[in-house]
Every structure is written in structure tokens, then in C-alpha cells.
Amino acid sequence: MSDTTCTCGKPTRDNAYVCETCLSELARALGEIPWTVEQLDISLQKARGVDYTTMGGSASSESPLPVSFPAFEALTNLRQVIVMWVRFCDEEAIRHQSPTTAFPKDTLVSMSRWLMWRIDGLALNDLGGDAVSEITRAVGRARQVIDRPAEKVYAGPCECGRDLYAKPKAKMTKCKGCEREYDVEEMRDWMRTAVTGRLVTAREGSTLLGRFDLPTAQKTIDSWHDRKRILDHGCNPTGARLYLIDDLIGLAANDGRMSA
Numbered sequence: 001m002s003d004t005t006c007t008c009g010k011p012t013r014d015n016a017y018v019c020e021t022c023l024s025e026l027a028r029a030l031g032e033i034p035w036t037v038e039q040l041d042i043s044l045q046k047a048r049g050v051d052y053t054t055m056g057g058s059a060s061s062e063s064p065l066p067v068s069f070p071a072f073e074a075l076t077n078l079r080q081v082i083v084m085w086v087r088f089c090d091e092e093a094i095r096h097q098s099p100t101t102a103f104p105k106d107t108l109v110s111m112s113r114w115l116m117w118r119i120d121g122l123a124l125n126d127l128g129g130d131a132v133s134e135i136t137r138a139v140g141r142a143r144q145v146i147d148r149p150a151e152k153v154y155a156g157p158c159e160c161g162r163d164l165y166a167k168p169k170a171k172m173t174k175c176k177g178c179e180r181e182y183d184v185e186e187m188r189d190w191m192r193t194a195v196t197g198r199l200v201t202a203r204e205g206s207t208l209l210g211r212f213d214l215p216t217a218q219k220t221i222d223s224w225h226d227r228k229r230i231l232d233h234g235c236n237p238t239g240a241r242l243y244l245i246d247d248l249i250g251l252a253a254n255d256g257r258m259s260a
């Protein structure tokens with residue numbers, strides 16, 4: 001019988017290559033992936049512009065906001081790492097306790113669940129320690145992006161045509177172009193009035209809610225519909241369900257109060 005030591009230095013059980021502590025770290029990281037992906041999606045949605053022209057509204061001088069690069073990079077990195085370990089498990093025929101041998105769907109949620117079934121199998125592979133360090137590092141990096149203090153949020157269009165931004169919870173904001181000052185809350189109310197009664201897809205709704213400081217993932221909106229918390233108002237020509245923005249704002253504000 002040979003003694004085996006984990007890459008972290010702790011002894012392992014039953015000749016595994018990875019210790020129990022590292023295995024539970026891996027399980028925790030994989031378990032956090034669905035939430036992490038949802039939060040990164042919210043950051044990305046918040047950073048994207050809303051195309052008012054597709055909503056039948058007045059076309060303003062809206063220019064799309066730059067995509068939030070840290071969130072994008074963290075998501076891409078996480079995906080690369082997870083895809084690589086799914087391939088590895090498949091090629092090495094890593095042992096698993098899954099009731100099925102089916103391949104995961106091409107989503108991070110599905111792939112992370114698939115890998116969960118293979119944690120014990122990975123412990124018996126001499127590269128198992130690499131799976132632990134690479135996956136926990138990628139999830140940790142994503143968490144850093146999410147936990148970072150919020151960046152400035154969109155606060156509405158200025159009369160001069162520029163986009164206004166404000167720090168989260170700021171009362172006033174000043175236009176960088178013409179120096180006009182605006183009350184952030186009044187501006188937000190004005191924007192809500194401007195969109196009231198509009199029908200939007202879940203994607204547009206998610207982007208708009210981000211602008212009203214009610215960040216909500218597209219998936220969450222779909223789940224409201226699945227659970228019959230909101231009704232749809234038919235579909236747009238591409239088949240996406242349409243919702244009344246007022247309903248979405250009401251629910252998002254309500255959920256925010258309950259979780260606060």
C-alpha cells in the first residue's frame with residue numbers, strides 16, 4: 001500500500017490523488033456555477049444598451065454601452081475550463097455515479113452538474129488535483145467580478161443627447177457634456193413613464209430593468225412566466241413572448257424588497 005499525498009500537501013484516503021478537503025472545495029465551486037453564471041449574465045445585461053427603436057419607441061441618440069469586459073472574460077474563462085474538464089472526463093472515461101451516461105447540454109449549468117457526478121472519479125485520476133485548482137480558480141475569478149462594487153449605472157439621456165451615468169445610490173448626476181444636473185430618482189421615474197405600457201421581450205425587459213436599477217436575468221423573467229406570476233401578451237414576429245414592462249417592473253421591485 002502506497003501513501004498518497006494531495007497536491008495541497010494533505011494525506012488522501014483510499015489511495016486517491018485528491019484529499020477530502022480539496023474534493024469538497026471542488027464540489028462547492030461546481031455547485032456555485034449556476035448562480036455565478038446568472039450573476040455574470042446580469043452584469044452583461046446591465047452593460048448592454050437598449051434598442052428603443054425595436055420597441056416602437058422614439059429613437060433617441062442611444063448608443064449601445066460597452067460590454068462589461070471583466071464579466072465577459074470571467075464567463076469565457078469559466079467556460080473554457082469547464083469544457084476542457086468535461087472533455088477530459090469523457091476521454092478518460094472517468095468513473096461516475098450518474099444514472100445516465102448521456103453527454104451534458106452545451107451550457108455551464110448542465111456541464112457543472114455533469115461534472116458533479118464525477119468528483120469521486122476525478123479523485124482517482126492523477127490529474128484530479130489539476131481539476132480542483134483550475135475549476136476553483138475559474139469560479140473564484142468570476143466571484144471577484146460579481147463581488148466588485150457596482151460600476152456607474154445608466155441614469156437616462158441628457159437633453160443634450162449624451163447618456164447620463166450615476167454612482168449606485170447617488171442622488172444627483174451631472175452631464176459630462178453640458179454640465180446640466182439631474183435628480184437620479186426623478187430621471188428614473190421619467191424613464192419608467194416613457195416606457196410604460198410597452199410590450200417587451202424577456203431580453204429587452206432584462207436590459208430595461210437593469211437600467212431602472214432592478215437587475216433581473218432574462219431567465220428569471222422566463223421563470224416568472226413558467227410559474228404564472230406574469231402573463232404574456234402574445235409573441236413578436238420572431239416568436240419571443242411579449243410582456244408588459246409595467247408587470248416586470250412591479251415584480252422586480254417586489255422581489256428586490258423581499259430579498260433586501
Ligand SMILES: [Zn+2]
Nearest residue numbers: 006008019022
Ligand atoms: Zn488537498
Ligand SMILES: [Zn+2]
Nearest residue numbers: 158160175178
Ligand atoms: Zn448634457
